[in-house]
Amino acid sequence: MPDETTAVATPPHLQLVNVWKRFGEAPKQTVAVRNVDLSIEPGAFVTLIGPSGCGKSTLFSMISGLLPPDSDGSLLLNGKVQQDGALLGKIAFMPQRDLLFPWRTVLDNATLALEVEGMPRRRARAKAEALFPEFGLGGFEQHYPHQLSGGMRQRVALMRTFLFERDLILLDEPFGALDALTRSMMQRWLLDIWAKHRRTVLFITHDIDEAIFLGDKVVVMTARPGTIKCEEAITLPRPRDLGVVTTPEFMAVKKKLLAVVEEESLKTFAAASP
Ligand SMILES: Nc1ncnc2c1ncn2[C@@H]1O[C@H](COP(=O)(O)OP(=O)(O)OP(=O)(O)O)[C@@H](O)[C@H]1O
Ligand SMILES: [Mg+2]
Incomplete structure (x- = not known):
């Protein structure tokens, strides 16, 4: 039986509570991120997917301390609220542009x-x-x-x-420019390193297969203004090898996530149409 006292005493590694980010002033304001609530457990590998422009990189900029969130919400590291700038240097961050x-x-x-x-x-x-x-x-x-x-x-x-x-690592599409073979090698390398060091990883990708293959949990964001649409726990056994992508469990999760992501991506295109 898990010890409930211990479970309650260990705070999430990272917690986002009602996090918002708006750029510019009304009426030309862009709401990039709205009302994001998210908890990441210590040592977890969490993947984040969502349509282009939905606010994923903006979310990472805020978590890394580079961009202050709006005053509505808060960011907590190991249970402690982080004021503006306090997160700088505490988190390893690989931005989308190298x-x-x-x-x-x-x-x-x-x-x-x-x-x-x-x-x-x-x-x-x-x-x-x-x-x-x-x-x-x-x-x-x-x-x-x-x-x-x-x-x-x-x-x-x-x-x-x-x-x-650092024990929390943010990776923004780290394998986006790699060919399939190198990408697959790097994915397995990353899983090995993660298993060895048990750092907490938050990983943005546009590739649903990659999100499922790597993650303990896949978080899906809505079209902009981005918020959390749903979270899907991935219970595929570890260590995972390439064969896992052909299993019925993998296919079932993929089908479910594809439907959600497609729905949100279509909203992005509808919003952009004249
Ligand atoms: N510094 C900024 N000033 C104004 N608007 C910004 C700024 N940074 C981001 N945005 C806007 O915020 C929204 C979210 O951008 P963001 O880069 O976070 O999206 P994304 O989900 O990472 O997209 P992609 O998947 O294409 O990388 C976009 O509409 C973008 O134009
Ligand atoms: Mg981005």
Whole structure:
């Protein structure tokens, strides 16, 4: 029997309560995110899907502390309310755009967050160098970002996020630019790392298969202004391998989620029509 006292005493790792984000002033205001309530348990792998422009990246900007939420709601980390700016530096965040510095080598881009934290350059470099082969980037340490493909740049950004060791990681479409094979390799790599270190992961994707394959829970957002449409617990056994995508359980969840996402995506297009 689970001990209820313990369960109650452990707060969610991350909690969003009535979170809103509006850009600009009425009448030209864009409500990007509305009334988002979300709880992420410690060590969970949660995937987030929703139509383009529904507010997913905006939500991540707020969780990472880069963008203050509107005053309606609150963000809690380990049960503690986080005031504006308090979340900065507490969370590892890989933004949707890779934000690599063109004047720095790949190695120096990878070590950036560690250096900002004050780690001596030599130690930061040694730490980063050890990861290059694992990310399929061995031999590219001294290249510059413009000398890499889109998928390679994405892997550098992912590596940088992992080097910034935080127990909550936000990944905004980290595998979007990868070919199917590399993507599948990186998915399995990510699951291995997650199983080993049990960090909490929040992962945005447009790929429903990927959301189900990786997640303990898939959170679906509505069309903008984005709020939580539904949450689907994924009970497929772990460790998961590629064969899982052909199981009836996988197919059933996929069918259900496809219907919901399609409904919301159609709303986005209807809203955009003249
Ligand atoms: N800094 C900003 N100023 C004004 N509007 C913004 C700003 N950032 C985002 N928006 C608007 O907020 C809405 C949500 O954008 P966001 O980037 O969060 O969507 P998304 O769900 O991540 O989309 P995608 O799947 O295409 O990446 C959009 O309408 C966008 O135009
Ligand atoms: Mg986005």
